[in-house]
Amino acid sequence: MSGSPFTSTLTLAVGAVLVCAVTVVWLSSVRSVIRVVAFQGVALGLVVLVVGVHLGDPGLIATAAVVLAVKGIAMPFLLERSGGGALTRETRPLVNVPASLVASAVLIVVAFVASRGVAHFVGSTEGGLVPVGVATALLGFFVLVAKRRPIFQMVGLLMIDNGIAMVAFLCTAGVPFLIEMGVSLDVLLGVVVLMVLAQRLRSEFGDLDLDELQELHD
Amino acid sequence: MILVCILGLPLIGAGVIAAGGGRPTLGWAGVGANGAALGLGIWTAVRVVRTGPLTGAQGVLRADALSAFMVVVIGVIALLASWIGIRTVALELANGQSTQRRVTTYGVLVQAFVAAMLLAVLAANVGVLWVAVEATTIVTTFLVGHRRTKGALEASWKYIVICSVGIALAFLGTVFVYLAALHVGGHSADALDWTSLMAHARHLDPSLMRLAFALLVLGYGTKVGLAPMHSWLPDAHSQAPAPISALMSGVLLTVAFYAILRFKAVVDLAVGPGFARGLLVIVALLSLSVAASLLLTQRDYKRMLAYHSIEHMGLIALGAAAGIPLAIAAVLLHILGHGLAKSVLFLTSGEIMAAEGTSQIDGVRALLARRPALGGVFGIGLVALLGLPPFSLFSSELLMARAEFEVGLGWAAVAAIIAMVVIFVAVVGHARHMLLGPPGAAVVEAPPPGWVAAPLVGGLVVCGFIGVFAWPLSGLLEAAAHVVAI
Numbered sequence: 001m002s003g004s005p006f007t008s009t010l011t012l013a014v015g016a017v018l019v020c021a022v023t024v025v026w027l028s029s030v031r032s033v034i035r036v037v038a039f040q041g042v043a044l045g046l047v048v049l050v051v052g053v054h055l056g057d058p059g060l061i062a063t064a065a066v067v068l069a070v071k072g073i074a075m076p077f078l079l080e081r082s083g084g085g086a087l088t089r090e091t092r093p094l095v096n097v098p099a100s101l102v103a104s105a106v107l108i109v110v111a112f113v114a115s116r117g118v119a120h121f122v123g124s125t126e127g128g129l130v131p132v133g134v135a136t137a138l139l140g141f142f143v144l145v146a147k148r149r150p151i152f153q154m155v156g157l158l159m160i161d162n163g164i165a166m167v168a169f170l171c172t173a174g175v176p177f178l179i180e181m182g183v184s185l186d187v188l189l190g191v192v193v194l195m196v197l198a199q200r201l202r203s204e205f206g207d208l209d210l211d212e213l214q215e216l217h218d
Numbered sequence: 219m220i221l222v223c224i225l226g227l228p229l230i231g232a233g234v235i236a237a238g239g240g241r242p243t244l245g246w247a248g249v250g251a252n253g254a255a256l257g258l259g260i261w262t263a264v265r266v267v268r269t270g271p272l273t274g275a276q277g278v279l280r281a282d283a284l285s286a287f288m289v290v291v292i293g294v295i296a297l298l299a300s301w302i303g304i305r306t307v308a309l310e311l312a313n314g315q316s317t318q319r320r321v322t323t324y325g326v327l328v329q330a331f332v333a334a335m336l337l338a339v340l341a342a343n344v345g346v347l348w349v350a351v352e353a354t355t356i357v358t359t360f361l362v363g364h365r366r367t368k369g370a371l372e373a374s375w376k377y378i379v380i381c382s383v384g385i386a387l388a389f390l391g392t393v394f395v396y397l398a399a400l401h402v403g404g405h406s407a408d409a410l411d412w413t414s415l416m417a418h419a420r421h422l423d424p425s426l427m428r429l430a431f432a433l434l435v436l437g438y439g440t441k442v443g444l445a446p447m448h449s450w451l452p453d454a455h456s457q458a459p460a461p462i463s464a465l466m467s468g469v470l471l472t473v474a475f476y477a478i479l480r481f482k483a484v485v486d487l488a489v490g491p492g493f494a495r496g497l498l499v500i501v502a503l504l505s506l507s508v509a510a511s512l513l514l515t516q517r518d519y520k521r522m523l524a525y526h527s528i529e530h531m532g533l534i535a536l537g538a539a540a541g542i543p544l545a546i547a548a549v550l551l552h553i554l555g556h557g558l559a560k561s562v563l564f565l566t567s568g569e570i571m572a573a574e575g576t577s578q579i580d581g582v583r584a585l586l587a588r589r590p591a592l593g594g595v596f597g598i599g600l601v602a603l604l605g606l607p608p609f610s611l612f613s614s615e616l617l618m619a620r621a622e623f624e625v626g627l628g629w630a631a632v633a634a635i636i637a638m639v640v641i642f643v644a645v646v647g648h649a650r651h652m653l654l655g656p657p658g659a660a661v662v663e664a665p666p667p668g669w670v671a672a673p674l675v676g677g678l679v680v681c682g683f684i685g686v687f688a689w690p691l692s693g694l695l696e697a698a699a700h701v702v703a704i
Contacts, residue, residue, distance in 0.1 A: 121426060176406060204368070204371065205368060216373060
């Protein structure tokens, strides 16, 4: 890759998103995980901003502001509120930390192999970074299945969403503005719904792990 | 203008319910609004068949024959479900299981749910379609958890987590479609308009479109309840209040399938019909076998109906895989027939559950003797759902099988028929337990009031009528099938 300011800033911001994702896999304290996800939202906003400035697209710069506000500030704030109280640590993850980190490495390799086909449709700089977005989404999926606290599932969903949003911005400089707004609003509402559900679960049944939800099966 | 009215009417109903302060009878505002939306939908359908597609709201909304057909299906089921919903919330309020505030929330959310589905089928742009389908997930999560029991909360948690992952995959698929469209010089603002995608379809990059369609089938397929992404469905449908189960099973599943149909038309042009066909045949046969094996051992009648939905979604996917106009027309007829029969059954099962106090098949006996009205509707509904004449599911299943043989998918049709026979035996066995038997010492209970029975019987009558006389629908079905057929 060349050393132009665009390339290096973009690479840095995209890299930060992935580092955040791996950090979430590694951490078990709810409070720090929320901070890391907030930072990931900020880094994603930066990715959009850099692409927007590079293309001179005012719509994209406005989208960057929305992404920053929604994913960097609003959602972490909501998560912090719903995650307060007793839910402070993931104590019994299904996969322990060293194994999780190995799994992360495997998932990142998988992402790079799987997204080769898409990369050549995109400019060389962004194309090289598309696999990072896919990797972030896969790590989000891993967090979703491997951790048992409700709050980690919300974080996992958020990471999947951040990863996919990053692929969208890198591939196509973002879907049209109107749709991007709809998408952000839907995701934000989705997190609010999860938050309310988590609060209802807690108020009705106390502090619980998700694998205690075993009532419905065949 | 008319399309904006169709979308606005359910929301006006929501406004009236929100302003009214929690009286269950205000639900009639919702019924009226949904009925009016249905009327406008029928009028739109007539106009579209005569004069071609309509657009509205500066091109954001568009109705061709397929959209108009889906609006009619949504309208019919919404009318039935909001009607019985009045009874459901009134009973809950009388039993102290609910509060006036929750009655209002319920009414508003149901109307918002209907509006989101209408937006999904009227959207000109596949990005807006995505936003609307995601909005249905958000709204229905609260409705699934409406009862706030442990089971209901568990079901709604599973529902939103699994469907959010699914819908995220569908978004990635949409992004790849957008990328392919930009590459053939689509203008960025309208590149995701379905008509513009169709116009450029032959030039879209095949490898990218294959990847995109696989993600879209996986993503929207999660909302359709196709195996292997179906695991949320039996939980959500069994825990939700009966009118919500009716709406979700009767029409939300097929609204998500409508999204797959739209993309399939584009992909068929871009990569040839073989790819989409192969993918849909796999998920269809998988869904049919999952439904057959789990229906055999089912002990809960609401879950039984839920697994039955997975079966019918499998049949619809198989019909869509065939893809010729005959097959698509049959698929659409099946969407309407299944919607009617399944929503009547879910609504009746809500009445049975309220009367008998259990959703276990073992807990209900001799229904025909003790509660002739409820038992009769439930039994006839099952007859319709199992695809026996005169109901429309019989003709649509027959037509789908014929189309499958025509395009060389005869082996898949045979596999589907085997699964349907297994399901038939299983469901008849369960139904015999519930419906027949000596009444014992119990007296004959009073039937539900006439205004509750009327929509249930009416739904079945319509389902039987369109099974015998195709004429009111044939023009619309033919026009709609040609929109997306190969």
